[in-house]
Amino acid sequence: MAILVFIEHAEGVVKKSSLEAVSYAAAMGDEVIGLAVGSIDEGALKAAGNAGASKVLHVTDEKLEKGIIQAYAQVINQAMESTGAEILVLAKSSLGDPVAARVAAKQGAGFVSNVSDLPDTSNGFKVKRSIYTGKAFANVEIKTDKKILGLKKNAVELKTDGSEATVEKFDVLLSDDSFKVTITSQDKATGEILLPEAELVVSGGRGMKGPENWGMIEELAKTLGAATGCSKPVSDMGWRPHHEHVGQTGVKVSPQLYVAIGISGAIQHLAGVNSSKNIVVINKDPEAPFFAAADYGIVGDAFEVVPKLTEALKAAQN
Amino acid sequence: MKILVCITHVPDTTAKISFTDNDTKFDANGVQFIIGPYDDYALARAVELKEASGGSVTVLNVGTAETEPTIRKALAIGADDAIRINAEPTDSMFVAQQIANHAKDGGYDLIMMGRESIDFNGGMVHGMVGELLGMPAISPVMQLDIEGETAKLAREIEGGKEYLELSLPFVAGCQEPIAEWKIPNMRGIMSARSKKLEVIEPTDATEAATLEKYEMPPAKGEVKMIDADNVEELVQLLKNEAKVL
Numbered sequence: 249m250a251i252l253v254f255i256e257h258a259e260g261v262v263k264k265s266s267l268e269a270v271s272y273a274a275a276m277g278d279e280v281i282g283l284a285v286g287s288i289d290e291g292a293l294k295a296a297g298n299a300g301a302s303k304v305l306h307v308t309d310e311k312l313e314k315g316i317i318q319a320y321a322q323v324i325n326q327a328m329e330s331t332g333a334e335i336l337v338l339a340k341s342s343l344g345d346p347v348a349a350r351v352a353a354k355q356g357a358g359f360v361s362n363v364s365d366l367p368d369t370s371n372g373f374k375v376k377r378s379i380y381t382g383k384a385f386a387n388v389e390i391k392t393d394k395k396i397l398g399l400k401k402n403a404v405e406l407k408t409d410g411s412e413a414t415v416e417k418f419d420v421l422l423s424d425d426s427f428k429v430t431i432t433s434q435d436k437a438t439g440e441i442l443l444p445e446a447e448l449v450v451s452g453g454r455g456m457k458g459p460e461n462w463g464m465i466e467e468l469a470k471t472l473g474a475a476t477g478c479s480k481p482v483s484d485m486g487w488r489p490h491h492e493h494v495g496q497t498g499v500k501v502s503p504q505l506y507v508a509i510g511i512s513g514a515i516q517h518l519a520g521v522n523s524s525k526n527i528v529v530i531n532k533d534p535e536a537p538f539f540a541a542a543d544y545g546i547v548g549d550a551f552e553v554v555p556k557l558t559e560a561l562k563a564a565q566n
Numbered sequence: 567m568k569i570l571v572c573i574t575h576v577p578d579t580t581a582k583i584s585f586t587d588n589d590t591k592f593d594a595n596g597v598q599f600i601i602g603p604y605d606d607y608a609l610a611r612a613v614e615l616k617e618a619s620g621g622s623v624t625v626l627n628v629g630t631a632e633t634e635p636t637i638r639k640a641l642a643i644g645a646d647d648a649i650r651i652n653a654e655p656t657d658s659m660f661v662a663q664q665i666a667n668h669a670k671d672g673g674y675d676l677i678m679m680g681r682e683s684i685d686f687n688g689g690m691v692h693g694m695v696g697e698l699l700g701m702p703a704i705s706p707v708m709q710l711d712i713e714g715e716t717a718k719l720a721r722e723i724e725g726g727k728e729y730l731e732l733s734l735p736f737v738a739g740c741q742e743p744i745a746e747w748k749i750p751n752m753r754g755i756m757s758a759r760s761k762k763l764e765v766i767e768p769t770d771a772t773e774a775a776t777l778e779k780y781e782m783p784p785a786k787g788e789v790k791m792i793d794a795d796n797v798e799e800l801v802q803l804l805k806n807e808a809k810v811l
């Protein structure tokens with residue numbers, strides 16, 4: 249039985265998290281069929297083949313240029329029906345999550361989000377998901393025939409095998425009922441590394457004293473090729489935009505490296521970073537709680553340490 | 567305008583999470599419970615909308631009798647009445663069906679929820695309820711204004727915001743800065759005691775996923791401290807030990 253994977257793309261490139269979803273589905277051992285919507289080159293979609301899909305269905309209806317959630321749910325319902333797929337896999341995103349919830353309700357499919365591992369199918373269908381904002385895990389059994397798995401970042405390693413997927417055009421029937429919402433505009437940073445997808449993150453807290461000091465955070469981030477993040481008070485005070493705030497009530501990141509500068513490490517902040525592979529903490533207070541959650545720590549004044557670190561990284565790159 | 571706000575009853579954000587009964591039950595011992603922080607934003611905005619243009623705010627929780635103090639707090643914040651659907655909320659599909667079954671004949675103009683519960687973190691219930699009721703569901707909503715029958719919303723997307731327009735009724739999963747959390751005052755607390763809290767029994771519904779066992783994350787290793795005058799050592803460790811450069 250085929251597994252359907254919803255593939256998202258940004259600026260003409262398939263998202264890495266979607267390729268991970270393809271690898272995840274491929275690791276389950278069945279045929280993997282991708283589904284992509286909107287304007288993206290066929291060539292770019294073939295990347296999904298490299299990650300393990302045999303075929304990618306491509307929907308190009310211009311009504312879908314904007315991510316209207318109900319319409320996307322309709323597309324997925326039709327693709328599941330047409331391919332006979334009983335399992336849908338997708339990466340966590342602002343589009344994928346609400347779309348999957350609708351598909352689940354429509355099809356009576358058991359939906360588990362924030363899945364952090366491959367399923368155990370030796371006796372039933374069991375998956376591990378993160379709960380309590382990363383403070384714990386739950387192993388749950390999905391009882392329904394149809395199943396939807398929403399993946400947390402880094403649930404599996406992205407595998408590439410050099411093969412290509414065939415890309416097929418897929419036509420859908422869209423009802424007017426799905427277009428009750430009008431997206432009037434989008435206001436979005438382009439060309440930056442997006443925080444939820446980032447492998448490396450440099451984040452600053454109230455210890456940075458003010459927005460005028462963010463140059464040094466950005467310089468370090470640029471040197472590393474990292475996205476920038478911040479603590480909640482920093483975005484509350486308007487030093488940084490809301491979508492950069494990390495934590496329980498913000499973005500949850502799971503990068504390879506999280507560098508926390510002038511952030512105390514409150515439990516609500518840690519909740520957003522506790523699945524990072526490596527954490528570096530720079531703080532002038534040796535008692536800052538963040539050190540207990542860190543892999544590497546420097547006690548020192550950020551205004552001295554950060555520029556030195558940037559220089560040392562640049563030197564190591566040459 | 568008639569608004570329904572769905573709230574969760576969850577451990578305080580600072581609570582230490584642990585389990586009992588062979589890792590099959592949440593250990594509520596010594597844990598303080600609160601209105602889900604995102605649900606609290608939804609509630610605050612709902613009360614503001616009511617204060618601005620009239621109508622009513624009903625809060626709903628799918629939960630056992632233990633959640634009643636949390637529901638009373640929502641009444642103290644400014645909801646007019648409350649409904650508790652008497653069931654253990656173990657599965658999002660089950661919860662969504664309960665909410666939808668109640669709301670379908672409730673005549674609500676707007677159903678407000680949090681973007682996600684902070685225990686289950688599903689971020690799913692609003693989408694499911696929207697589908698079950700044939701309404702749009704938008705999440706995470708950062709701004710919500712209503713003019714007549716039309717609503718203008720801002721929703722957070724990766725790296726920015728999306729602005730939307732739609733007609734009532736619909737479901738909104740809310741987050742900051744949609745409104746400031748409201749703290750109940752003495753008058754609110756007093757009046758909450760006499761507000762109506764109706765308990766209804768759940769309807770038949772599907773349990774799509776069931777819990778097998780909880781698990782704690784592996785313990786973190788020791789932190790390696792590096793001298794502030796020797797940042798080169800950190801670079802070497804990141805390169806050769808962590809292998810992230």
Ligand SMILES: Cc1cc2nc3c(=O)[nH]c(=O)nc-3n(C[C@H](O)[C@H](O)[C@H](O)COP(=O)(O)OP(=O)(O)OC[C@H]3O[C@@H](n4cnc5c(N)ncnc54)[C@H](O)[C@@H]3O)c2cc1C
Nearest residue numbers: 453454455479480495496497510511512516517532533550
């Ligand atoms: C319901 C709820 C939800 C919340 N959700 C979130 C969330 O999602 N994300 C979040 O971040 N917070 C959240 N918070 C807030 C959280 O509790 C903390 O208040 C917040 O994380 C503190 O931010 P901070 O570390 O930047 O500031 P502070 O706690 O003020 O810490 C500043 C740190 O900078 C250090 N410092 C100062 N000067 C220097 C210097 N020159 N060099 C180096 N270090 C320096 C200090 O030693 C200190 O450790 C939430 C709170 C609540 C109640």
Ligand SMILES: Nc1ncnc2c1ncn2[C@@H]1O[C@H](COP(=O)(O)O)[C@@H](O)[C@H]1O
Nearest residue numbers: 572628655679680682683688689690691
């Ligand atoms: N047991 C419940 N009772 C009432 N509302 C709920 C319940 N569970 C979830 N919700 C609502 O649905 C939102 C999303 O929850 P979830 O899908 O669990 O992340 C929450 O913020 C609440 O507004």
